[in-house]
Amino acid sequence: MTKEAARTDVVAALLPLERLRKRPDFLRAARARRVPCPAFLLQARERAPDEAAQAIRVGFTCSKKVGNAVARNRAKRRLREIARLTLPDHGRAGWDYVLIGRPGETGQRDFAAMLDDLQRALRKLHGA
Template identity: 50%
Template sequence: MLPDPLLLPEVRRLRRRREFLFVRDGLAERRRTLVVQARARVGEDPGSHIGEGFTATKKIGGAVERNRAKRRLREAARQLLARFGRPGWDYVFIAREGTLTHGWARLLDDMESALISLART
C-alpha cells in the first residue's frame, strides 16, 4: 500500500553549485546505474523538505545522452525519493554509463537500494 501523498515531505530541487558541493562532502552510495550522494542540512528542523539534484558528466555522452540520463533519474527520483529519502537531507543523483543502457526496473531497484542504505546511516 502506498503512503498518503499528503503525509510525504516536499521535495525541492537543488539549483546552485554550492548546494551540489555541500552534498558532495556527505555520504555516497554507488550502484551500477547511478551514484547517490546525501548530506543532512545544518541548522534546519528535521521535518523540513528533501532536496534533490541531478548531474551527468561528459563520460555519459553528448548533450542528448546526458539530458536523457537526467530525465530518467528525475522520473525515478519522483517515484522514490519522497518515500525513501529523509526530510532535512539533500540528495544528488549522478548518472553513470549504465543509466542509459540498463532497464527501467534495474534503475528503480538501484535507486531504491541506495536510498535505503543512505537512510540507515
C-alpha cells in the same frame, strides 16, 4: 523505528521534492555520504536544522563522459523520474540527495532495476 524517524518519513511523503540548483549545495553533498549503484552514484547529506525548510531536496548531474547532449539529457530525465517515484516514500525530510549519471549505464539500464537500485541505496544510506 523510533517515533521521530516515523514522523520524518510521514512528513517526507507529504512534501514535494525541491530541486538543488546552486553549486554550493552540490559541493556540500559531494563532501557527504556516497552510495554507488550500477547506473548512478547517490550522494546525500542531512541539512543542519537552521538551514532551509525540511523538504527533500534533490539534484541531478551528468558529465560529458555520459555522452553527447542527447545522451546526457536522456540520462537526467531517467534520474529525475526515479527520484520522483522513490524519494517521497523512501527519502527523508531535511536531506539533500544528488544523483550522478554513469557513462553507458544510466541511459541503458532497465528502468525497474534503477528504481530498485535507488531504493536499496536509500535503505543502505539510512540504515533501514
